[in-house]
Amino acid sequence: MAIPDEEFLLKTTSACAGCPTSLILRYVTKAAGADTVLVIPACCTSVIQGVYPTTAMNIPVYNVAFASAAAVASGMSEAFRAEGRKTNVICYAGDGGTIDIGIQALSGALERGTDFLYICYDNEAYSNTGMQRSGATPLGAMTTTTPGGKKDLKKDLDAIVAAHNPVYQATACAAYPQDLYNKVKKALSIPGPKFMHILAPCPPGWRFPSEKTIAMGKLAVKAGLWVLYERENGKLTITGASKAAMKKRIPVEDYLSVQGRFKKITPEETAEVQKSVEETIARLQREVDGIC
Amino acid sequence: MLTFGTGNKAVATAVRDAKPVVVAAYPITPQTEIVEEIANFVNDGSLDARYIPVESEHSSMAACIGAAATGVRTFTATSSHGLVYMCEMLHMSAGARLPIVMANANRSIGPGWNIGAEHTDSLSMRDTGWLQVYVSSVQEAYDATLMAFRIAEHTDVLLPVMINLDGFVLTHITQTFETVEPGDFIPPVATPHAIDIENPGGYGTLTPGDTHFTFRRDIERGMQASIPVIVETEAEFARRFGREYHLYDEYRTDDADVIIIAMGTLGKEMEVAVDILREEGVRAGAVRMRWFRPFITPDLDGKDVVVIDRDYSFGFGGIVANELQAKCGCEPFSVIAGLGGQEVTYDDIAEFVRIRKPGTEYWFGVND
């Protein structure tokens, strides 16, 4: 699908140099078009919009309390549909606001069959408040509240969402905008609850130079640590660069070693990460093959 | 030991020195440094505590309730949205008579998103049964946090205590402060109704209409009993560690005709305004309220009163001014200033005194 030229995310946002989130949002809004409301809980994007009296968003944005995004979207979607309006309602939330404090509202909205798209852009920490650990922080990662490296595994958000049987569920990555664009476009064409989980490599949080954001996203996919797929009507399709990664991957070491946040990861933890990649790939392959 | 740090660092350091067993942690600007510093203390072994990185503030207070219910010392920190998100749990922790200590970075509540200092967050929780103290220096943040554990855990009190620091203005300013070895200044916690496997019972079960009110009355008894406990604690702190604190701070009030009243950092800056006014021949004085719950009324007999509220109760007025008026019968010139981190200087405060009209309300910066 050709990506349109119109920009809804205007220049001079308050984003950090190399910010993946503003990149993702740019393509999400291009795919969604003007008849859209973004519902944004506390997260980096709350700040990226800029400060009153200006905004960098050329689309309505409703900023809401941290725990409430999916619940607010629920109410908004019901209201629009009751009025016969087809306006896209899109939650655009970070990992903390989705997987921790926002999980209750998300679960409820999915379970009720809400007609909306929930996008979680995942930079694997509470970044807006200065990089504290979230449930999405992976094993071994240093954050300001896990100074010795996180000892718990990353919460499997996709499995939690899958358990609710949304009409469309996909993963994407800031490094692959066309794949991201296609998926948002497809999602918005299907009525019902849709969910997308998008990897957002964060230079200050993950500790890599600001110009390496795209490269980092590609490494994650090539290592099989992030698998690009979509699930529709119970059918799983692997997409983009993950197709190759399902068969042949670079070692997770190549990804972990170029990020300052993994400075303290132990060899045992690295092995555990590699093992979990292998298990995930195998599981997804079984699902693709129809053996589950 | 004399050291140098922010208001947040001082609170975290006091927590380290008070040795809680469980700390629940959730980040929110501008308190995040508190939970980060505590994570560092736990990580380097200087604090032997269970650190629970909860998934929301409702859960951080819930986790503190669970821990305190077993009889251990607990702590958490929050601010604005986090504080009001745990509102239900604030009521529950006080109702459960648990001596939880929490630091709150006073910050405004949105929309719009604003991270500046404002007291509406904690003042809107004034009905919950929590004790509330407002501090105005990094040293006081350290000292008040230490004292909070002793006060909360006193068997005549057994109520949770909230230490309030102005967001950014105090949480992020670096000043010197001296840490102490508390020793037995904070006696071991001994919650009488801690869960006891040998003596099982139901906690927070259904209470019928002919009994429930007695428990509410008990909470108020604890609140009233806290006043002599606070006084005694502050006196003992002065005796052992050399720094004096009182229920409220007075500055040049002896022969004052007009008293300025404020809480938090404005309560320190207003002293400079008093000095300026005195130079002009105005007999000004200042009372910095520290304890808002229990509400301690200063002696304002016959004097003009200018109250600066860094808060507001919509449909009524400035909360400090109105509670003062209700308790002492004065007619304050009620100034609403500093909301959302609005800049208020000693020059502004001096001007509030010059333009005062008793019994009226004045929103600084707004021309109606």
Place this chain on the structure above:
Amino acid sequence: MYEIRLHSRGGQGGVTAAKLIAYAAFLDGKYATATPLYGAERRGAPVVSFIRIDDEPVRVYSQIRNPDLVIVLDESIMELVDVLKGIHPDGEVLINSQKGTTVEGHRTYPVDLTGISLSLDLVLAGNPILNTPLIGAIAKLGIISQESAKQVIAETFRDERNVDAALRAYEELKI
């Protein structure tokens, strides 16, 4: 009370520099406070820090309106921000400048903090460390003592090149 306003960009260590200056003043037996002025924080955006030094406890928390000294850690900020706003008529300016920039109407001390750091290869995450040479420059201005400056650096930084950077700046700043 002596008031310093420090202008820098996020990520350059300006906030830390303010704390170090205040700490050195405290070691000299003064009362000192340091505080940043926060906006939407991100790397590269202009930030401001305030330092107050006095012989009495500092009771003021509001922003510095009439600084006695303005420090500019990144010259390019001067195109975006009026760094001289409210400066005391006798106020002075210290600029991290590679080209000897001076300011009209105020005694200016240009010193190449960046050059000093780069020559010592004192770089962190791609940025030259500016706060340790700055401490040396502040000591040369007599705001803090050399002893306290050295102590602050020794207590805060393990790398001894930081002391060299401070000494170099002390030498290079011309009164």
